[in-house]
Amino acid sequence: MDPRLHIIFSRRSIRAYTDQPVSEADIQSLLEAGMAAPSASNRQPWHFVVVTDRKLLQELAESHPFGKMLAHAAVAIAVCGDPGISDWWVQDCSAATENILIAAAALGLGGVWLGCHGRPEREQAIRDVLGIPSHIGVLSVLSIGHPAERKEPRTQYNPSRVHRDRW
Amino acid sequence: MDPRLHIIFSRRSIRAYTDQPVSEADIQSLLEAGMAAPSASNRQPWHFVVVTDRKLLQELAESHPFGKMLAHAAVAIAVCGDPGISDWWVQDCSAATENILIAAAALGLGGVWLGCHGRPEREQAIRDVLGIPSHIGVLSVLSIGHPAERKEPRTQYNPSRVHRDRW
Numbered sequence: 334m335d336p337r338l339h340i341i342f343s344r345r346s347i348r349a350y351t352d353q354p355v356s357e358a359d360i361q362s363l364l365e366a367g368m369a370a371p372s373a374s375n376r377q378p379w380h381f382v383v384v385t386d387r388k389l390l391q392e393l394a395e396s397h398p399f400g401k402m403l404a405h406a407a408v409a410i411a412v413c414g415d416p417g418i419s420d421w422w423v424q425d426c427s428a429a430t431e432n433i434l435i436a437a438a439a440l441g442l443g444g445v446w447l448g449c450h451g452r453p454e455r456e457q458a459i460r461d462v463l464g465i466p467s468h469i470g471v472l473s474v475l476s477i478g479h480p481a482e483r484k485e486p487r488t489q490y491n492p493s494r495v496h497r498d499r500w
Numbered sequence: 501m502d503p504r505l506h507i508i509f510s511r512r513s514i515r516a517y518t519d520q521p522v523s524e525a526d527i528q529s530l531l532e533a534g535m536a537a538p539s540a541s542n543r544q545p546w547h548f549v550v551v552t553d554r555k556l557l558q559e560l561a562e563s564h565p566f567g568k569m570l571a572h573a574a575v576a577i578a579v580c581g582d583p584g585i586s587d588w589w590v591q592d593c594s595a596a597t598e599n600i601l602i603a604a605a606a607l608g609l610g611g612v613w614l615g616c617h618g619r620p621e622r623e624q625a626i627r628d629v630l631g632i633p634s635h636i637g638v639l640s641v642l643s644i645g646h647p648a649e650r651k652e653p654r655t656q657y658n659p660s661r662v663h664r665d666r667w
Contacts, residue, residue, distance in 0.1 A: 334529075334532060335525075335529045335532075335606075335607070337507075337606045337607060338529060338532070338533050338603050338606055338607075340504075340507070341533045341536055341599055341602060341603055341606075342532075342533075342536050344536070344538070346538060358502075362501075362502045362505060364657060364662055365501060365502075365505070365509075365655035365657045366505050366508045366509075366655070368655050368656050368657045368658060368661070369508055369509050369511070369654065369655045369656065369657075370598065371511070371513060371598075371601065371612075371613050373615050375656075377656060377658070377661075379661060380661045380662075380663065380667075381661060381662050381663065382663045382664075382665075382666070382667055383662060383663065383664055383665070384665055385664075385665065386665045389665055389666075420618065421615055421618060423590055423591065423594070424590065424594045424597075424615060424617075424618070424639070424640075427590070427591045427594030427595055427598070428594055428595070428597070428598040428613075430591075430595070431537065431538075431594070431595040431598045431599065432508055432598065432602075434538065435508060435599075435602065436505050436508055439502075439504045439505055439508075440502070440504060440505075446538050446595075448540050448588055448591060450591075451587065451588060451591070463663075463665075463666055463667055464666040464667045465667045466667065469667075472591070473591075487536065488532040488533070488535050488536045489535050489536065489542075489544060490531060490532045490535045491535060491544070494535070494544075494546060494547050494548060495531055495547075495548050495550060496547065496548065496549045496550065496630075497549075497550055497552075498549075498550070498551055498552065498553045498556055498630075499549070499556075499630055499631040500547075500549055500630055500631045500632045500633065500636075
């Protein structure tokens with residue numbers, strides 16, 4: 334693994350956090366990273382709902398089948414997309430989500446991607462908690478905090494998934 | 501922009517390349533980065549078709565409406581997904597695509613994301629050139645080379661897209 338790619342390999346799914354809050358400076362950096370993602374025709378169809386209110390974090394935890402860790406997260410970010418701006422919003426918001434997770438790793442934070450879009454009941458539950466308009470898609474909810482678990486950097490490189498010149 | 505996030509901000513869409521080939525070591529690193537992406541339930545539904553054959557690169561260039569630069573790229577990577585492995589393949593392959601583009605920037609290369617899935621005629625044209633089976637989705641084609649244009653690192657941070665605690 335090339336050391337220049339360290340922050341890519343060090344992004345792991347982190348679900349346990351200390352009680353330390355995430356600073357406003359770091360929250361700002363995470364959002365700057367998200368909005369540095371590429372988007373089709375540079376339409377930037379994304380919105381970000383940043384949640385630090387403990388009661389709302391607890392409600393989010395109950396609103397996603399794999400979201401228990403949100404109750405103890407320092408911050409959650411719902412990455413949303415406006416299909417009226419771009420019909421590429423799912424791919425664009427996925428790139429923004431990945432940028433935020435890599436940024437979290439680079440800042441010494443840990444996070445995990447909770448998938449929402451593709452499961453209408455999850456999307457609607459998150460919309461209900463956060464007051465997101467019905468025409469807006471909810472791509473993901475990110476749970477983020479200072480890590481209370483350690484995972485080693487890794488690739489999961491698998492040569493059987495690589496084809497040269499033709500499939 | 502936090503300097504620890506430099507490689508995220510330095511990923512820009514690069515469409516002009518020198519004639520220098522991309523080394524096999526760098527191609528390997530790009531694939532390691534792609535396969536370091538998160539995926540739903542860690543199912544890793546992706547496949548990567550790595551194209552360095554000049555004739556195929558020229559055919560790819562003619563097969564995508566915004567793909568002209570592929571004719572002069574050192575390498576193209578078609579990021580594909582198997583819907584039979586995971587119905588989250590679009591989001592997972594988008595994360596892998598973004599990882600590869602960030603890795604390219606970190607290695608001093610430049611690349612651009614050409615969207616395919618969502619436009620069935622583009623997907624089919626790429627399948628035809630590369631012999632990709634009909635049940636496999638083509639998320640994107642990445643055009644990559646040593647940059648012959650310079651773009652400054654940037655975020656496109658937009659405070660109107662940030663909501664605090666509720667939309």
